[in-house]
Amino acid sequence: MTAAQGESGDQEVLAQVSRRWQALDPVLPDPSFPIAAGGERFTAGPPGAPTAVAGCGHWIGEAGTLELCWGTAQRFGLTARVAGPDVGGALDELLSAWHDHLTAQDGLDLDDPDTSVNLSWPSRDVAGVRALVRHGLQPMAVVAVRTGRAALGEGGDLPPGVRIRRAAPADLEAVIGLEHEVVRYDANFGQVIDRPWTTDALRQEAAPALAADEPWVWLAERDGRPVGVLHAQRPADAGWIAGLTARAPVAYNLLTGVSPTERGGGIGAALTARFHTEAAAAGVAVTLLHHTVTNPRSVPFWSQQGYRPLWTIWEISPASTLR
Ligand SMILES: CC(C)(COP(=O)(O)OP(=O)(O)OC[C@H]1O[C@@H](n2cnc3c(N)ncnc32)[C@H](O)[C@@H]1OP(=O)(O)O)[C@@H](O)C(=O)NCCC(=O)NCCS
Structure with a gap:
């Protein structure tokens, strides 16, 4: 045995x-x-x-x-x-x-x-x-899940003056600046911790992601200024979490954040729609993400984007x- x-x-x-x-x-x-x-x-x-x-x-x-x-x-x-x-x-x-x-x-x-x-x-x-x-x-x-090929890829209206584009290596500092905002905000809820090395750790994650072919990292820009980011993992990189669901292939949304002054104006929804469109084109069956249950922005937002709890982390x- x-x-x-x-x-x-x-x-x-x-x-x-x-x-x-x-x-x-x-x-x-x-x-x-x-x-x-x-x-x-x-x-x-x-x-x-x-x-x-x-x-x-x-x-x-x-x-x-x-x-x-x-x-x-x-x-x-x-x-x-x-x-x-x-x-x-x-x-x-x-x-x-x-x-x-x-x-x-x-x-x-x-x-x-x-x-x-x-x-x-x-x-x-x-x-x-x-x-x-x-x-x-x-x-x-929770680990939240969005299922259904039909649901993936639904569009979202782009807010006026905002453009979504794939991030490139030159965007590294903008990406980690926006990602650090997400960590700071989530640290309010007692699970996520903003460590002295958060920026460096985000850089270590984002630099190879941005250097890869066609990274699944998107920036929202207003008048050329970065105001939002969504950083996801393709099925090839999401194997570490794929065992949490029976469905496959799985893509994982690692981090999504919008600048504090731009929240609530549709930028997060536009970034998410872009991610879902590319995931659907890549044949992804489900997308997963983590969010804290007391985050007053992420709970309604992810529900509006079609996610629901799969696993609760106690x-x-x-x-x-x-x-
Ligand atoms: C969670 C987060 C990424 C959502 O992004 P966002 O840009 O604020 O979200 P949206 O504006 O797309 O959607 C939220 C609201 O805008 C509304 N909205 C959606 N599309 C819209 C549009 N085109 N025009 C105007 N409003 C719109 C939604 O109905 C929703 O309304 P509500 O606030 O009354 O519920 C963002 O608030 C954020 O960065 N929060 C802090 C960090 C964080 O919690 N990150 C997630 C960790 S899991």
Whole structure:
């Protein structure tokens, strides 16, 4: 038996979870096995015939990277696969076991403000929500999805005086300036962190993207002045997130931002329409993006653009505040 196959009963749990998920939301993928090599395994239900199985992973990020702008430097994650007649009760058991496991670890400073615990849960699987709340987890962000080839590629009226064009290497500073505005704005909501190295990390991401052939980075300009950006990944670069949905090919919208004084005038919608048009032409089946759930601009905006929650990211920081 390898870690990827799990213990007896795990495959039966996964088969049941697969049926539940397909009934709840057909855009969800088949559930992956939850336990990474070396990770702790938790179960709920009768011994030898679990109804739920979970695994935890500890992740430490590297200073200087963009990944550390999207969350804390140390993250303790739980992957939970829950079936059976009492999903909330089984998840509750798993969360208690995880809490006890974390607090029993030597050498972990769970009070460090740069730590967090997290769990991704299918947004439409509402049976688990009360257990997550009871353990102190908060819905911080969603992975939102837009499906349907027909819906992709719908146009949007260009606001007067505004032009959308593909960005080029010479636009690097304009692109990262606008992207940094997005990080600063999102940092208000407690998950995204504006680090001392944010500009450099954005540069490291944007420079190779802009140097590539036909980059999926678009700028909105008013009278030649950059006022908005949308930076996306083609399916070839979005493999890291493609496993979150059953549909393929997947494109990912990494960052979208409009200058503070230009927000609410249709520029974000025009940039998004351009992205959707190119994604449709490239045969993309779904587009994914992350947004924070308390961002008062992104929540209605992405809904207007045809996105809806697929996964909700439940989180609490510091890690010691998990109950
Ligand atoms: C979220 C964001 C990218 C949206 O871009 P935007 O240009 O503000 O959005 P739009 O103007 O296209 O759409 C929003 C509003 O304009 C309206 N609108 C859409 N098209 C329009 C048009 N052609 N003319 C006038 N208004 C229009 C929409 O109906 C909407 O109205 P509302 O504000 O009353 O709900 C932008 O507000 C932003 O940069 N926010 C801060 C950073 C951020 O949150 N980024 C997203 C992270 S996931």
